[in-house]
Amino acid sequence: MWGDFMKTAYQHADFFTMNRDNQIFVNGMMIVEDQIISYIGPYSADLLEEADQVVDLGGKWVLPGLVNTHSHVLMTILRGIGDDMLLKSWLETKIWPIEAKFTSEIATVSAQLGILEMLKSGTTTFSDMFNPNGIDADAAMEVIGETGIRGAFSYSIFSFGTEKEQKANLLGAEKFSKTYKSFADGRLTTMVAPHSPYTCTPETLVESARIAIENALMVHIHVSETDFEVSDIKNRYGVRPVEHLRRLGLFDQPTVMAHGVVLNDEERAILKQYDVRVAHNPISNLKLGSGIADVVSLLDTGIKVGIATDSVASNNNFDMIKETRTAALLQKGVYKDATKFSAQTALHLATRGGAEAIGMSHTGSLETAKKADFITIYPFDKAHLQPLSEAYSHLLYAASGHDVCDVYIDGKLIVKDGSCLTIDEEKVIAEVNRLQANLSRVD
Amino acid sequence: MWGDFMKTAYQHADFFTMNRDNQIFVNGMMIVEDQIISYIGPYSADLLEEADQVVDLGGKWVLPGLVNTHSHVLMTILRGIGDDMLLKSWLETKIWPIEAKFTSEIATVSAQLGILEMLKSGTTTFSDMFNPNGIDADAAMEVIGETGIRGAFSYSIFSFGTEKEQKANLLGAEKFSKTYKSFADGRLTTMVAPHSPYTCTPETLVESARIAIENALMVHIHVSETDFEVSDIKNRYGVRPVEHLRRLGLFDQPTVMAHGVVLNDEERAILKQYDVRVAHNPISNLKLGSGIADVVSLLDTGIKVGIATDSVASNNNFDMIKETRTAALLQKGVYKDATKFSAQTALHLATRGGAEAIGMSHTGSLETAKKADFITIYPFDKAHLQPLSEAYSHLLYAASGHDVCDVYIDGKLIVKDGSCLTIDEEKVIAEVNRLQANLSRVD
Numbered sequence: 001m002w003g004d005f006m007k008t009a010y011q012h013a014d015f016f017t018m019n020r021d022n023q024i025f026v027n028g029m030m031i032v033e034d035q036i037i038s039y040i041g042p043y044s045a046d047l048l049e050e051a052d053q054v055v056d057l058g059g060k061w062v063l064p065g066l067v068n069t070h071s072h073v074l075m076t077i078l079r080g081i082g083d084d085m086l087l088k089s090w091l092e093t094k095i096w097p098i099e100a101k102f103t104s105e106i107a108t109v110s111a112q113l114g115i116l117e118m119l120k121s122g123t124t125t126f127s128d129m130f131n132p133n134g135i136d137a138d139a140a141m142e143v144i145g146e147t148g149i150r151g152a153f154s155y156s157i158f159s160f161g162t163e164k165e166q167k168a169n170l171l172g173a174e175k176f177s178k179t180y181k182s183f184a185d186g187r188l189t190t191m192v193a194p195h196s197p198y199t200c201t202p203e204t205l206v207e208s209a210r211i212a213i214e215n216a217l218m219v220h221i222h223v224s225e226t227d228f229e230v231s232d233i234k235n236r237y238g239v240r241p242v243e244h245l246r247r248l249g250l251f252d253q254p255t256v257m258a259h260g261v262v263l264n265d266e267e268r269a270i271l272k273q274y275d276v277r278v279a280h281n282p283i284s285n286l287k288l289g290s291g292i293a294d295v296v297s298l299l300d301t302g303i304k305v306g307i308a309t310d311s312v313a314s315n316n317n318f319d320m321i322k323e324t325r326t327a328a329l330l331q332k333g334v335y336k337d338a339t340k341f342s343a344q345t346a347l348h349l350a351t352r353g354g355a356e357a358i359g360m361s362h363t364g365s366l367e368t369a370k371k372a373d374f375i376t377i378y379p380f381d382k383a384h385l386q387p388l389s390e391a392y393s394h395l396l397y398a399a400s401g402h403d404v405c406d407v408y409i410d411g412k413l414i415v416k417d418g419s420c421l422t423i424d425e426e427k428v429i430a431e432v433n434r435l436q437a438n439l440s441r442v443d
Numbered sequence: 444m445w446g447d448f449m450k451t452a453y454q455h456a457d458f459f460t461m462n463r464d465n466q467i468f469v470n471g472m473m474i475v476e477d478q479i480i481s482y483i484g485p486y487s488a489d490l491l492e493e494a495d496q497v498v499d500l501g502g503k504w505v506l507p508g509l510v511n512t513h514s515h516v517l518m519t520i521l522r523g524i525g526d527d528m529l530l531k532s533w534l535e536t537k538i539w540p541i542e543a544k545f546t547s548e549i550a551t552v553s554a555q556l557g558i559l560e561m562l563k564s565g566t567t568t569f570s571d572m573f574n575p576n577g578i579d580a581d582a583a584m585e586v587i588g589e590t591g592i593r594g595a596f597s598y599s600i601f602s603f604g605t606e607k608e609q610k611a612n613l614l615g616a617e618k619f620s621k622t623y624k625s626f627a628d629g630r631l632t633t634m635v636a637p638h639s640p641y642t643c644t645p646e647t648l649v650e651s652a653r654i655a656i657e658n659a660l661m662v663h664i665h666v667s668e669t670d671f672e673v674s675d676i677k678n679r680y681g682v683r684p685v686e687h688l689r690r691l692g693l694f695d696q697p698t699v700m701a702h703g704v705v706l707n708d709e710e711r712a713i714l715k716q717y718d719v720r721v722a723h724n725p726i727s728n729l730k731l732g733s734g735i736a737d738v739v740s741l742l743d744t745g746i747k748v749g750i751a752t753d754s755v756a757s758n759n760n761f762d763m764i765k766e767t768r769t770a771a772l773l774q775k776g777v778y779k780d781a782t783k784f785s786a787q788t789a790l791h792l793a794t795r796g797g798a799e800a801i802g803m804s805h806t807g808s809l810e811t812a813k814k815a816d817f818i819t820i821y822p823f824d825k826a827h828l829q830p831l832s833e834a835y836s837h838l839l840y841a842a843s844g845h846d847v848c849d850v851y852i853d854g855k856l857i858v859k860d861g862s863c864l865t866i867d868e869e870k871v872i873a874e875v876n877r878l879q880a881n882l883s884r885v886d
Contacts, residue, residue, distance in 0.1 A: 079841060080833025084785045117826040227779065286776030316840035317827045326769070333729030336670065342527045383560040384760045386872050387879035390523025397759035398522060402845035429829050436830035
């Protein structure tokens with residue numbers, strides 16, 4: 001297979017490593033061996049000599065693949081449905097009723113469309129949560145495996161329906177989590193995903209924690225997204241969501257909390273103590289009127305944070321560069337302090353930081369022994385990326401996912417000059433429009 | 444000349460008119476006659492028959508050209524300089540010292556690069572303010588005229604330097620404002636632009652008002668951008684900036700105020716009373732740590748608002764779709780109410796509303812008797828614009844300037860399938876990099 005067991009040298013490019021020292025190798029070199037980066041640094045004629053294959057990147061900018069720490073790719077067909085609505089009514093009157101009509105075909109085509117968009121805009125690793133209702137999760141996983149993306153795919157657990165239905169949901173989640181713990185050459189894994197404290201009973205949350213612990217899996221859950229949720233949980237259980245989950249033992253296993261918009265100091269201290277990570281979804285939080293997470297305080301408390309898009313039904317795209325830029329801009333604006341959340345911090349969270357937050361520290365930076373997951377940008381003919389001298393700034397503040405040229409995962413070329421090699425783009429786009437027409441007809 | 448005195452029918456496209464009723468003509472038709480829209484509506488075989496020329500738009504989405512109500516295109520070469528800095532130190536230690544080294548060559552190449560980016564991302568009309576120090580404003584205007592863009596170009600007035608220098612600055616501004624009041628087939632005009640209440644003495648502001656009144660020109664000024672500015676003006680003059688300017692008579696002439704981040708109810712009432720318009724720069728305000736303007740209250744007060752990018756040194760690009768989306772998202776997030784600032788409102792401000800705010804109501808919507816300024820998007824092969832059924836939502840929430848395909852101004856094709864026909868892209872990009880290298884060497 002292309003890229004395996006061969007020594008490939010990538011040269012004639014500027015490498016933005018996103019390593020701890022934020023090193024940049026202008027006109028540097030990277031060697032990839034058996035899917036792994038074996039060298040990253042200055043150009044070396046000797047190393048070039050030893051390579052089986054040399055790729056001339058034509059002066060492009062190279063950075064690690066972006067890491068989207070919270071998404072729902074199976075909802076991609078719902079893009080643009082129910083704009084300008086609040087989370088609760090949006091979920092209850094739009095999203096869930098339509099999801100109830102989902103078929104396996106809709107789910108797999110949605111996944112392909114979403115991943116197509118992710119890959120083309122430079123995301124190489126994602127952590128996704130899907131609603132398994134009425135769909136064939138095995139088929140979805142098969143399709144996701146074929147796209148070449150890396151990530152964790154989590155089967156949502158809800159306390160909806162009869163007791164029997166709830167049991168079946170938990171059994172399904174446990175089986176799925178085990179079956180796909182390592183899938184698609186190890187690129188894909190699973191997490192255990194109780195949907196949220198407001199859609200899961202305490203019993204369900206305890207059971208979710210058990211599944212995570214017994215199978216050594218991370219937990220992925222929506223928490224503290226809105227003021228309404230916090231007061232709702234307080235009304236039901238007498239404590240705020242973070243304390244509620246802590247008491248139920250959910251945080252005994254490494255947990256990724258999506259959102260964390262409504263948190264106080266005490267809760268941040270708990271998150272730090274239990275090493276709970278936060279997937280920050282700035283655009284979705286704005287769009288649904290949930291608010292703006294205090295990411296500066298999260299980072300100051302020492303909590304691991306990643307950037308995320310959420311689904312395109314509340315975003316409405318999967319552009320991680322745009323998302324990361326929005327994250328940086330928001331903190332500056334809310335703090336009225338332009339020095340907060342520097343470009344370095346932002347790009348760190350979109351790459352290595354995000355990878356670490358979702359337990360995938362084998363990717364997210366261009367460093368020796370890491371997976372060869374990287375993307376390229378060709379800036380020379382792009383007005384909005386001039387002058388070239390300020391490349392680092394442009395990566396965050398001026399670029400977007402549309403500027404991504406090539407995408408490599410495990411050293412394998414997945415997107416070449418803007419075209420995805422693993423997904424039939426034309427077919428997926430045609431299918432999604434055909435299926436959407438049916439879906440809205442039934443509605 | 445192409446498009447003049449000919450009847451051109453545009454068909455096979457979905458027309459998003461952005462008129463008062465937000466009409467959309469799916470597979471509609473538009474007739475352009477002598478630079479003006481003479482028909483927009485459903486497909487008509489009879490009208491098609493009468494046309495001298497028929498353009499098949501291949502199913503594209505068509506919308507009015509976007510209107511950027513506040514920019515500084517001559518600063519485009521400074522993109523990426525001084526990120527993560529507060530406005531005051533950013534201006535005083537970065538921007539102004541580098542601008543002091545500007546030459547006419549730098550200014551004109553910067554303008555070309557900036558307008559190239561604007562045009563390619565769908566902006567057809569802009570209102571710009573430039574620092575005339577050391578540059579040949581006539582040469583800049585000549586170059587801007589050649590790009591084909593529509594807009595107002597304003598010569599900044601500052602109370603800097605000796606009395607003689609200040610007089611020369613005012614004389615220069617007055618001469619420029621008069622000379623170019625109608626330029627480049629009437630596409631370009633001028634405004635009178637005292638930079639801000641904190642860089643202009645009361646005498647200079649009074650003189651600026653006189654020039655505006657005597658020449659029947661609008662005023663363009665930065666106001667109430669930061670908390671610091673408001674307390675600074677209060678310390679100097681005993682009143683906040685809006686009252687300060689009102690007393691000096693600046694608002695006696697229609698005025699566009701850039702920013703308006705720090706305003707109270709009393710000030711909004713004054714703005715409404717004097718029909719002062721606000722150019723809202725959400726990204727620049729975030730990036731410089733200035734804060735988030737309360738646009739919902741501005742609109743509720745009945746104040747005209749447009750969307751703007753500011754310069755790319757504090758943005759860092761000219762993408763008006765991205766900017767407009769950010770404007771909408773911010774109000775939802777700050778109000779914690781997703782129903783605020785709908786997609787309709789946002790797109791209105793980016794088009795017709797913005798045009799009205801800067802006194803250019805002859806553009807900004809696809810309506811009979813308006814200028815034929817329009818842009819197209821080809822969505823069919825773009826993953827992030829699927830499903831196609833939700834086009835209106837995608838225009839704001841999923842698209843970006845990169846999706847713009849063709850751009851027409853005065854019925855003339857300016858950007859064709861992503862390539863600008865009026866600017867030598869390759870040359871401008873090469874020049875800007877050469878000049879930037881010199882500029883930073885001297886620094």
